[in-house]
Amino acid sequence: MxxxxxxxxxxxxxxxxxxxxxxxxxxxxxxxxxxxxxxxxxxxxxxxxxxxxxxxxxxxxxxxxxxxxxxxxxVDSSNIPTDAVHFGAKVEVKDLDTGDIENYELVGAGDDDPINDKILVSSPFAQAFLEHKVNDEVEVNAPAGVLRYKILKIEY
The missing domain is CATH 1.10.287.180 (Transcription elongation factor, GreA/GreB, N-terminal domain)
Incomplete structure (x- = not known):
């Protein structure tokens, strides 16, 4: 399970x-x-x-x-390393195709609120960012094609 x-x-x-x-x-x-x-x-x-x-x-x-x-x-967020994207991270990214700056918070069930950019850490979108650090470029496989982002900031 x-x-x-x-x-x-x-x-x-x-x-x-x-x-x-x-x-x-x-x-x-x-x-x-x-x-x-x-x-x-x-x-x-x-x-x-x-x-x-x-x-x-x-x-x-x-x-x-x-x-x-x-x-x-x-998840006890006090034990999570803060130098990379993990559960509970607030991530600022730049869409490399459009230049748009976007912000997401990776949360667990019960805290998700996509309208306010709180996305499930278990979602494929969030999974693509896990373990990456500031300045890493990340590719997300989406139904619309491959989306490319650069991580600008990680906060907890």
Whole structure:
């Protein structure tokens, strides 16, 4: 089984999300099913079928989160060397084809937020940068072709 690397904060965030699903959303859906059942004929009861579908989706999410948390390895960022790109790094890079400067933070599950440039360390994009140092040129194989970057700065 593949490990899922994350920070302690990311782990706590996912545990809280799982707790809410189990202790708040699950009972709400069970109540909605019971209410819909009281309407009678289940064959043509849209509320009942919608609640059952919501229950199935929630249970799938719960199993997915439980699996992810079971495979989690908490990364202690205080032991990570800071001279190269590793988990938790904030990396400033220059796109060698466009000249654009881009910033990324390599984070674990639960902390990812692509809109704010926080990308999963397990993503192929982030994996291409791992172990590289300032001034290294990195090639990333992407669906659009090979992207070329130069690492300008690494911060933790």
């Amino acid at each position: 593949e490990k899922v690397y994350m920070s302690q904060d990311g782990f706590e965030k996912l545990k809280k999300e799982l707790d809410e699903m189990k202790n708040v959303k699950r009972p709400e859906i069970q109540e909605a099913i019971a209410t819909a059942r009281a309407y009678g004929d289940l064959k043509e009861n849209a509320e009942y079928h919608a609640a059952r579908e919501a229950q199935g989706m929630l249970e799938a999410k719960i199993r997915q989160l439980e699996d992810k948390l079971a495979r989690t390895e908490i």
